[in-house]
Amino acid sequence: MKNKYDVIVIGGGPAGSVAAKFASENGASVLLLERDREAGIPVRCAEGVSLKGIAPFIEIDKRWIAAQIDVATLFAPNGESAKMHNNGTGLVLERRIFDTALCEEAVKFGVEFVTKADAIDLTWKNGKISGVKINYLNEILEIECDVVIGADGVESRVGRWAGIKTNVALKDIDTCIQYTLSGIDIEENACEFYFGRDVSPGGYVWVFPKNKNTANVGIGLAGHFSHAKGPKKFLDEFIQKRFPNGQKIYTVCGGVTTADTLPEIVHDNIMLVGDAARQVNPITGGGIVQGMIAGSIAGKVAAEAVQKKKFNKKFLKKYRKEWDKKIGNNQKVMYKIKEKVLEMGDEKFNSLVKICQNIPADKFTVKALFSEAVKDDPRLVLEIAKTFVKSKLKLK
Amino acid sequence: MKIIKNLCDICGTCVAVCPADAIIVSEFEVVINNQKCTNCSNCLKVCPIKAIKEGE
Structure with a gap:
């Protein structure tokens, strides 16, 4: 470990390792920190993911596929x-192997990766974030950097250290x-x-x-x-x-x-990605692919920031903009629909499943579900459609 | 609030709902800072395995 890097990524899950890889690939010097003894453990995940979602980020390898759905x-x-x-x-993963494979991929692109390294605080200089304080094998170290990427999961603290409000209802x-x-x-x-x-x-x-x-x-x-x-x-x-x-x-x-993306995921010298930024599909609870997409954007923006020596919030907001365009706007709509689903009683679920039964299994699409649902329970569709339109309008 | 250490799975769900920034997770334990805690009991409600109880 050196005492200075361009970028330090905190957390070796899929969002963090992909962010580290993209930052390094685009020219930044990158340190990736993992608190536990290896990435991916303990596995806190149902391990379901779509093949299409992960394919852009890693070559498919049977070692980390448990089952195909x-x-x-x-x-x-x-x-x-x-x-x-x-x-x-659909795939069911072996996260323990998958997460480590992603870290190996990051290392291939020049990332320095350290396990058993617990980030305990940020360091500050002249009112700006100047690095990360870590507990590494019971030794307190301060490592400097220009950009911190917080990928420290649902229990994220990195954002809070930077003054970002990360708690959810x-x-x-x-x-x-x-x-x-x-x-x-x-x-x-x-x-x-x-x-x-x-x-x-x-x-x-x-x-x-x-x-x-x-x-x-x-x-x-x-x-x-x-x-x-x-x-x-x-x-x-x-x-x-x-x-x-x-x-x-x-x-x-x-x-x-099952929230919307945090209102703030960027401050001067810092970005949050993955579960730490609440970049999870509020309907399904899936977050692996979303985290990897966020990581890829944040990693690229971090490298560009290093190249242009621009680390302020205004520049790093490029990440937010691209996130919203790719996934964030959609997550906002999903969140509105989730709020409706939370209000749904059992009879609505019964009616939804009944609607699904009427669609031939091989012709099942969301569109088919909607057109079938209109026949069966117009009010249900109307409610969801209204939410959909309302949130779309709000986005503009 | 108090963590029942033998029951806690160190999942960090409590941290996500803490409005007071009073909970810290390390590799080995979850610690609640009762100086910061406002007794909102969000953590107690959300804990998947009920490893948090009232008291210091």
């Missing part, structure tokens, strides 16, 4: 189900618990989603297969619904019914934000 089955509160086909375009975070269940018998290429107030209020239960005997089975509850019972009880009840013989070979807790 062809079918998603949605289960309504009344037990009815509908199948959606996606022709093998209870209704905008899902509180989650997941078991990797083994000794079960499932279809290797099919994932399942369960909805309903009795199953998972304000969220859903997921079953993502890792092979035909093992799956990630988890639950997310909207934070403001979780207090009385908590996600563990809901999930245990579900498992008792669906997988009574399942053995819990891995247990993990976590939080997934």
Whole structure:
């Protein structure tokens, strides 16, 4: 480790490693810090991702693919189900291997990568961020840099150190618990989603297969619904019914934000990416691809900042602009729809799944869902469409 | 607020909902700074495994 770099990235998850790679590839000297003993652990993730989403960032490698998904089955509160086909375009990852592979990719492009390096504060000079203070193997070090990229996940503190407000409302975070269940018998290429107030209020239960005997089975509850019972009880009840013989070979807790992107993700000398910036799809809770896209933009902008010696908020806002254009504006719309979904009662979910049943599985698109839904439950569609139009208008 | 250390999974969900910047996560533990804590109980409500209780 040197005592100065152009860019320091805090956090070795997909957003951080991609940001580091893009900054280095575009000419900056980059240090990537990971708090834990390796990137990707502990795995706090259902590990589902779309092939199309990750393909631009890394060569597909069987080492980190557990299963390929062809079918998603949605289960309504009344037990009815509908199948959606996606022709093998969904993947269940081995995050432990995947995250390390992304770090190896960053290293290939010249990034210096250090594990067991816990960022504990920023350093300041003349009122400006001048670097990062780390605890590395019980030694406190101060390393200088011009740009800090905070990729430190849902528990992000980097933004707070810079004076950015990063906390979210209870209704905008899902509180989650997941078991990797083994000794079960499932279809290797099919994932399942369960909805309903009795199953998972304000969220859903997921079953993502890792092979035909093992799956990630988890639950997310909207934070403001979780207090009385908590996600563990809901999930245990579900498992008792669906997988009574399942053995819990891995247990993990976590939080997934279902918010809009933070109002501020950029300050002088600093950018936030990934979960730290709340760049998560508020409907699905997916954040891997969003984080990688944000990382790629932020990494490029950081390198450009280094080249032009412009580190102020005004210049770094290029990242925000491009993020909004690529994903952020869409996330805003998704967030408005999520707010509607939170209000939906079980009968609406029943009716949605019924609508899905009427669409031939291989012709399932959002457009098909909408045109079918108009016939079946015009009011539901109208409500979602209204939200959609309203938020689109607001964007302009 | 108080962390029940043997139960805490160090997931950091509590940090995301803390309006007072009172919670710190390291590789090995979560620490609540009761000097900063405003007792809003967001952390207690959101904890997936109920590893936070009231008190110091």
